[in-house]
Amino acid sequence: MTRAIPRELKEALTEKLAESLAGPLPEATPRRVYGTVALPGKVSAVIGMRRAGKTTFLHQLRRERLERGTPREHLPYVNFEDERFAGLEAGQLGFLVEEHGRRFPEARARATVTWCFDEIQVVPGWERFVRRLLDAGGCEVIVTGSSAALLSREIATALRGRAWEVPLYPFSFAEALRHRGQALPADSAFLTGEERARIERAFADWLVTGGFPEAQGLDGAARRQLLRDYVDVAMLRDVVERHGVSNVTGLRWLVRHLLGNAAAHFSVEKFYAALKSQGMAISKDTVHQLLAHLDDCFLVRLVWMESASERQRMVNPRKAYPVDSALIAVFDRSGRANSGHALETAVMIELERRRCAVTYVRTPAGYEVDFLVRGAEGEMDLIQVCADASDPATAERELRALAEAGQIYPGARLRLLTLTRDGAPAEVPSGILVQPAYEWLLEIVKID
Numbered sequence: 001m002t003r004a005i006p007r008e009l010k011e012a013l014t015e016k017l018a019e020s021l022a023g024p025l026p027e028a029t030p031r032r033v034y035g036t037v038a039l040p041g042k043v044s045a046v047i048g049m050r051r052a053g054k055t056t057f058l059h060q061l062r063r064e065r066l067e068r069g070t071p072r073e074h075l076p077y078v079n080f081e082d083e084r085f086a087g088l089e090a091g092q093l094g095f096l097v098e099e100h101g102r103r104f105p106e107a108r109a110r111a112t113v114t115w116c117f118d119e120i121q122v123v124p125g126w127e128r129f130v131r132r133l134l135d136a137g138g139c140e141v142i143v144t145g146s147s148a149a150l151l152s153r154e155i156a157t158a159l160r161g162r163a164w165e166v167p168l169y170p171f172s173f174a175e176a177l178r179h180r181g182q183a184l185p186a187d188s189a190f191l192t193g194e195e196r197a198r199i200e201r202a203f204a205d206w207l208v209t210g211g212f213p214e215a216q217g218l219d220g221a222a223r224r225q226l227l228r229d230y231v232d233v234a235m236l237r238d239v240v241e242r243h244g245v246s247n248v249t250g251l252r253w254l255v256r257h258l259l260g261n262a263a264a265h266f267s268v269e270k271f272y273a274a275l276k277s278q279g280m281a282i283s284k285d286t287v288h289q290l291l292a293h294l295d296d297c298f299l300v301r302l303v304w305m306e307s308a309s310e311r312q313r314m315v316n317p318r319k320a321y322p323v324d325s326a327l328i329a330v331f332d333r334s335g336r337a338n339s340g341h342a343l344e345t346a347v348m349i350e351l352e353r354r355r356c357a358v359t360y361v362r363t364p365a366g367y368e369v370d371f372l373v374r375g376a377e378g379e380m381d382l383i384q385v386c387a388d389a390s391d392p393a394t395a396e397r398e399l400r401a402l403a404e405a406g407q408i409y410p411g412a413r414l415r416l417l418t419l420t421r422d423g424a425p426a427e428v429p430s431g432i433l434v435q436p437a438y439e440w441l442l443e444i445v446k447i448d
Ligand SMILES: Nc1ncnc2c1ncn2[C@@H]1O[C@H](COP(=O)(O)OP(=O)(O)OP(=O)(O)O)[C@@H](O)[C@H]1O
Pocket: 027, 028, 029, 030, 031, 049, 050, 051, 052, 053, 054, 055, 056, 057, 146, 213, 214
């Protein structure tokens, strides 16, 4: 049953529905996500940082279905981020389905309807509506949102295990090349010198430009402004408004610190002490909460140290990465940021894109390896990232760290990723694979 619904709301919903079923779907660079995207009888939630391209990806999915012969009227789409929907309740959403059924009775009766709901989290209790929709059968539902908690445990439970997460990040290197109309190498192991030089230039450029679609092609000043605006909006809408945060100054300090110190260790204790010494009032609990909110809206990604126990895990510092390598230079005040931090960030985000479980490793002798990656079948990879390991002292340190960690995790594949081919160490012990990171980033395209 649909709860009573005011006339203006009915009109707004009807208009949105009609708009979505007419007119061309936007042209866009095809996105690639890992794993299954949408399944009949399930709700898939496309989640990711604001402006990463979630809505556009939703339209890509609709377009793919259209191309496979699904009639347009079976692909309704509603974006709830519209001021006319303020106060809309989950019980009123049934009107959409009734209206759609009235207009297209055969769609409901005969075929699967793919309902696409953008920013549905603005309607409290939306999961109850979606569950009723799925219970009625014959449809799939795709929702988007900029919060990882869109499918929080409570919501996933309310959806009785029929929820499916699809994280979306800014353009990967392969997607950025495609977006710029540049050819992807067919087999990066056999690149010609000229081809390699082209890819290396594009790679260095992508690390600076990052992957946000709107940042592509912008000059430095415009890009910095755009990215600062993105971060402001994420902070204000996804952290302050969504979670009722009152210590906005503390939040700003934290964000500047995390984004300007990419790939560095972050300790709540040290951050708290540094702020206190500047006369800033913030509790450690608040710092913990803010970190969780920044992680929830995907602005910052946090990596735990591999630890024997949960208790030990909690006391070790985490490593913090921005969701996009381009954010580093924008927030770096110390002038410390370098291509190594951008490279490590890009590798970390690619691991998340590939849905890998990641920690970092510290060996008993105090060496660190950037990523321990555990695969679904129990396989492990130890990945060290070093922009330039051509200098013998650097090579010795990085390779030793990998070799030591390799002894702790026997069977793990050992890999050192550099910025360019020239950044490889002169001598590499057997059992360690060294390659430029762009080959690793593009490899998966080749394998699939
Ligand atoms: N695949 C793509 N190809 C070309 N442009 C894209 C692509 N994806 C996104 N864009 C552009 O990037 C901008 C942000 O995209 P979009 O609105 O899809 O992101 P979003 O994640 O839904 O953002 P928000 O969270 O703010 O709603 C838009 O201008 C869009 O045209």
